[in-house]
Amino acid sequence: MIKIAPSILSADFSNLGRDVTKVKEAEWIHVDVMDGHFVPNITIGPFIVKALRKITDKFLDVHLMIENPEKYVESFAEAGADLITVHAEACKNLEGLIELIRKNNCKAGVSIKPKTGVKDIESVLDKVDLVIVMTVEPGFGGQKFMPEVVPKIRELKSLVNKRNLPLEIEVDGGVNRDNCSEIAEAGADVLVAGSAIFGSENPANELREIRERADKALNKNSK
Numbered sequence: 001m002i003k004i005a006p007s008i009l010s011a012d013f014s015n016l017g018r019d020v021t022k023v024k025e026a027e028w029i030h031v032d033v034m035d036g037h038f039v040p041n042i043t044i045g046p047f048i049v050k051a052l053r054k055i056t057d058k059f060l061d062v063h064l065m066i067e068n069p070e071k072y073v074e075s076f077a078e079a080g081a082d083l084i085t086v087h088a089e090a091c092k093n094l095e096g097l098i099e100l101i102r103k104n105n106c107k108a109g110v111s112i113k114p115k116t117g118v119k120d121i122e123s124v125l126d127k128v129d130l131v132i133v134m135t136v137e138p139g140f141g142g143q144k145f146m147p148e149v150v151p152k153i154r155e156l157k158s159l160v161n162k163r164n165l166p167l168e169i170e171v172d173g174g175v176n177r178d179n180c181s182e183i184a185e186a187g188a189d190v191l192v193a194g195s196a197i198f199g200s201e202n203p204a205n206e207l208r209e210i211r212e213r214a215d216k217a218l219n220k221n222s223k
């Protein structure tokens with residue numbers, strides 16, 4: 001079964017507690033951290049992760065879109081992150097950073113922007129729990145899905161299968177009910193959806209619809 005990770009970036013921050021209860025059926029909660037340097041936007045820090053940790057037991061999937069991520073791993077881990085993902089493009093020593101995340105008792109992920117190739121992270125694929133394949137340029141919620149990235153999801157999936165790698169593939173950016181089947185079929189294990197879920201009138205229904213369509217595509221694939 002596919003996992004759904006609603007991105008709270010599109011939630012109502014004046015009602016964050018209420019919005020998190022609207023996505024009870026989600027496996028993960030995706031937290032987009034932006035610093036105004038790696039990406040042009042500034043969002044949230046460990047403080048919000050700590051607040052989220054108080055109101056939910058869900059797996060907190062923290063996506064760091066920041067420069068010098070090594071400076072902040074400990075704070076996010078202490079705040080209650082379950083998984084911390086860093087951007088390959090922001091790391092001088094990716095392997096060292098993955099080790100640091102593990103030392104802080106979190107699962108470790110690596111994320112790649114649309115133009116970064118699987119080749120650029122090949123050397124760490126046996127060391128991470130998650131790869132985020134970005135299907136928009138990181139920085140903002142509500143952008144249009146880039147279909148040209150789908151072959152990269154397939155490429156990564158075939159590598160995972162060939163090498164029997166114990167990592168999950170998360171697809172992040174512009175995911176909605178119309179493209180989730182194609183993304184699941186290409187090899188995604190986890191779908192991030194921000195505006196599609198929190199921007200809809202009924203987030204719980206939207207989440208269910210995305211899951212049903214994605215799972216249907218997966219089942220068709222395995223037959």
Ligand code: DX5
Nearest residue numbers: 138139141142173174194195
């Ligand atoms: C983009 C973020 C995404 C994004 C998802 O920089 O990493 O997680 O907020 O939001 P939607 O689903 O609206 O593209």
Ligand code: ZN
Nearest residue numbers: 032063172192
């Ligand atoms: Zn994200």
